[in-house]
Amino acid sequence: MADKYTKVAIPERPSAPEPPADAWKDVGVEKEMQPPKVKSQMSYRQLESQKASQEAQKSACDDRIAEIEAEMAKVKAAVEA
Numbered sequence: 001m002a003d004k005y006t007k008v009a010i011p012e013r014p015s016a017p018e019p020p021a022d023a024w025k026d027v028g029v030e031k032e033m034q035p036p037k038v039k040s041q042m043s044y045r046q047l048e049s050q051k052a053s054q055e056a057q058k059s060a061c062d063d064r065i066a067e068i069e070a071e072m073a074k075v076k077a078a079v080e081a
Contacts, residue, residue: 003034004031
């Protein structure tokens with residue numbers, strides 16, 4: 001069974017002017033995901049750990065990108081020589 005999206009009813013504003021053409025973009029939708037009632041537990045400490053891990057991975061990626069750019073410069077210099 002696929003995820004289910006249901007429009008959320010909101011009270012209308014009687015004194016509202018003509019809505020813009022893209023007013024539909026502001027309508028709330030409730031998403032019911034499958035399987036139903038999936039629950040997960042987390043703690044602040046676990047989230048801190050996940051954040052630290054992501055930051056370490058980002059740092060490693062940034063370092064590798066710098067290494068690749070340096071190597072690209074060397075290859076370009078060798079080709080142009």
